[in-house]
Each structure stands twice: as C-alpha cells, then as structure tokens.
Amino acid sequence: MFNFDYQTLPWNIIFGTGALKRLPGELADLGYSRALVLCTPDQVIQGQGIVTLLGELAVGIFDQAQMHVPAATVDQAIDRVEALKADCTVSIGGGSTTGLGKALALKLGLPNIVIPTSYAGSEMTNIWGITENDRKVTGRDNIVVPTLTIYDPELTLTLPAKFAGPSGLNAMAQAVVNVASANVNPIVQLMAIEAVRALAHSLPMVIAEPENMEARAEALYGACLAGGSLGTGTTSLHHRLCHTFGGTFNTPHAETHTVLLPHCVAYNAAATATGTQKLAEAMGVDNAAVGIFNLAKTVGAPTALKDIGIQEADLDRAAAIATETPVNNPETVTKERVRELLQRAWAGEMPRA
Numbered sequence: 001m002f003n004f005d006y007q008t009l010p011w012n013i014i015f016g017t018g019a020l021k022r023l024p025g026e027l028a029d030l031g032y033s034r035a036l037v038l039c040t041p042d043q044v045i046q047g048q049g050i051v052t053l054l055g056e057l058a059v060g061i062f063d064q065a066q067m068h069v070p071a072a073t074v075d076q077a078i079d080r081v082e083a084l085k086a087d088c089t090v091s092i093g094g095g096s097t098t099g100l101g102k103a104l105a106l107k108l109g110l111p112n113i114v115i116p117t118s119y120a121g122s123e124m125t126n127i128w129g130i131t132e133n134d135r136k137v138t139g140r141d142n143i144v145v146p147t148l149t150i151y152d153p154e155l156t157l158t159l160p161a162k163f164a165g166p167s168g169l170n171a172m173a174q175a176v177v178n179v180a181s182a183n184v185n186p187i188v189q190l191m192a193i194e195a196v197r198a199l200a201h202s203l204p205m206v207i208a209e210p211e212n213m214e215a216r217a218e219a220l221y222g223a224c225l226a227g228g229s230l231g232t233g234t235t236s237l238h239h240r241l242c243h244t245f246g247g248t249f250n251t252p253h254a255e256t257h258t259v260l261l262p263h264c265v266a267y268n269a270a271a272t273a274t275g276t277q278k279l280a281e282a283m284g285v286d287n288a289a290v291g292i293f294n295l296a297k298t299v300g301a302p303t304a305l306k307d308i309g310i311q312e313a314d315l316d317r318a319a320a321i322a323t324e325t326p327v328n329n330p331e332t333v334t335k336e337r338v339r340e341l342l343q344r345a346w347a348g349e350m351p352r353a
C-alpha cells in the first residue's frame with residue numbers, strides 16, 4: 001500500500017498579494033537583463049504593464065500567444081527572441097501564454113518566468129504541448145518548468161467570471177485525479193487534497209464576491225497545488241476524455257474539464273472508495289461527484305456537453321476514440337461504459353456510476 005516512486009520538480013515560487021512588484025529585483029538576481037514579455041492579444045495591457053515595470057530589463061513584447069501553442073506562433077516568437085537577443089521570457093497570462101514560454105524553453109533552452117493570471121496550473125508542470133497540422137504533440141521535460149513563478153492574486157481580478165469558474169474546475173480536475181487514482185502517490189495526494197479543499201472553499205466566493213482578495217488568494221493557492229499534483233502525479237480517464245473532445249471536437253479547454261469531471265469521479269467511485277471519500281471530506285460534501293457537479297453550477301460553469309458545442313451524434317465517435325488505446329484508470333475502461341458516461345455528460349444529468 002505504501003509502495004511509491006516520487007520525484008519533485010524544480011519549482012521556484014513566490015506567492016503573495018502584490019508580489020508582482022518583486023519581478024524586476026528577482027529577474028536581476030537571477031542574472032537576466034533582456035526579457036521578452038509574452039501575452040495573448042487579450043492581455044496586451046497587462047503585458048505592456050510588465051514591460052513598463054521591468055524598464056530597461058525588458059527588450060520587447062510578443063503579444064500573439066494562442067490557445068494550444070501553434071507551431072507557427074512558436075516560430076514567430078523564436079524570430080523575436082533572436083532579433084531582440086532576449087535572455088529570458090516573462091509570460092503573463094493563462095495556460096496558453098505559459099505554454100508558449102514553455103515551448104521556447106524546450107526549443108531554445110531559454111529561461112521562462114511565469115506570472116499566472118488564471119487557474120490553469122501549467123506553470124507547476126513539466127508538460128509542454130505544441131500544435132502542428134491540427135495535432136497537439138505533448139511531452140514531459142523538466143527544462144520547461146519555469147525558472148521562477150510569481151503568483152499575485154491581484155492579477156486574477158480581471159479574469160472574467162464566466163472564465164474563472166471553469167478555470168477553477170480545470171484546476172480541480174488536476175487534483176481530483178490524484179486523490180482518487182489508480183496508484184495513489186501519498187505525497188502527491190496530500191498536495192491534491194489541500195488543492196481540492198482550497199478550490200471548493202474559495203471558488204464560490206470568487207464568483208459571488210469578486211473583490212474578495214482572501215478568496216482570490218485561496219483559489220490561486222489551490223490552483224498552484226493542483227498544478228503541482230498534475231506535475232508530479234498522474235492522469236486518468238478524465239484527461240483522456242478531455243483530450244479527445246479538445247483534440248477532435250475543438251471544445252473549450254476549461255469548460256470541457258468542468259463538464260466531464262463529476263462523471264469521471266462517479267465512474268471511478270467504487271474502484272477508489274477511500275480516495276473518493278477523501279475528496280468528499282475535502283469538499284465538505286457527502287458525495288464527491290455530486291459535490292463537484294453542484295460546485296460547477298454554483299460558479300455558473302457549464303455542466304452539459306451539449307452546451308459546449310457537442311452533438312449527440314458525436315458521442316459514439318468520441319467513446320471509440322477515447323478507448324482506442326488502454327487508459328490508466330482505477331475502474332476498467334470499456335467503450336460501452338464510457339458511452340453511457342458521455343450520454344449523461346452530454347445531457348447535463350447528475351453524475352452516477
């Protein structure tokens with residue numbers, strides 16, 4: 001029962017309200033002086049703010065980060081790095097921007113400083129992804145783990161509520177699969193349980209009281225730990241299904257996680273009874289799957305695949321693709337049972353085994 005392998009990642013984290021102001025000093029202490037700031041077109045104002053904060057330590061901005069890190073975007077960013085002789089990147093944004101910084105670290109060995117503004121948690125993992133010819137290739141490599149991550153909850157104040165809920169549930173998924181999993185790693189599980197507790201406690205307040213900085217700090221802390229559990233832990237049927245829907249049907253990332261998570265927890269409940277009970281305790285509910293479903297509703301996040309662009313006719317194909325190859329999962333995975341799970345998730349029904 002207590003047999004496990006555990007390897008940590010080279011995390012270097014500063015967490016705190018107002019922590020952003022430490023960026024110039026920390027960057028200089030690390031020995032960098034030519035930072036290229038990365039952001040999406042939606043966050044140019046925040047990106048420019050970082051350029052201003054860094055002053056002469058910044059050499060420019062690349063504001064074309066995109067969801068799923070297209071290879072063409074990586075190439076453009078590499079050209080910018082080379083033209084400006086940048087010696088590090090500073091990503092400000094969600095998982096898409098962090099993903100671009102990671103891709104540059106992978107391709108160029110370029111140090112990446114990350115300032116997360118959503119709950120994606122990518123900054124805590126060694127997972128990279130680059131999309132070429134409609135196919136996202138992913139891998140694990142410690143070189144992509146940020147040289148430094150600065151979490152400042154104030155930066156989430158601009159996160160639209162309709163995105164904050166699903167983003168928080170996306171984080172929760174990373175932790176949930178490491179509480180109720182096939183081969184529980186006890187060290188990762190500790191981090192994951194605390195992530196589930198913090199997210200379940202804080203997310204409703206983040207939505208109901210957007211200015212509540214205590215809640216925002218707790219949610220970002222939960223996302224940090226959730227990402228850490230994904231980085232050092234495992235994935236299961238849940239991530240396989242999300243990858244299938246995102247990759248084949250182009251559903252939105254965080255919303256897909258939100259809809260599928262309660263159904264995957266219910267699917268595995270009998271096979272991981274102890275872990276599932278720990279999940280329920282961390283959330284303060286009787287039934288973990290129902291608790292996650294209700295949490296999604298409370299934060300105004302979608303709970304049905306039919307509401308995020310999936311047709312009922314797509315479900316057979318999705319079940320077939322997701323079960324084509326073996327899945328690391330506590331409960332045996334069959335196409336038929338997955339198809340049943342998807343039917344309930346499509347209709348937005350309550351999760352059940």
Ligand code: NAD
Pocket residue numbers: 040041042043066067068069093094095096097099117118119120121122123125126127128129155156157158159160163167170253254
């Ligand atoms: P995202 O980064 O695409 O962000 C969605 C939109 O919200 C973007 O336009 C972004 O600029 C904007 N945004 C983010 N924070 C904001 C803020 N505070 N204020 C205003 N606008 C803000 O989406 P995401 O959900 O953060 O990340 C999803 C991506 O991250 C996916 O591609 C996913 O595969 C990847 N991801 C990777 C890992 C990993 O370990 N490699 C983990 C989780 C997610």
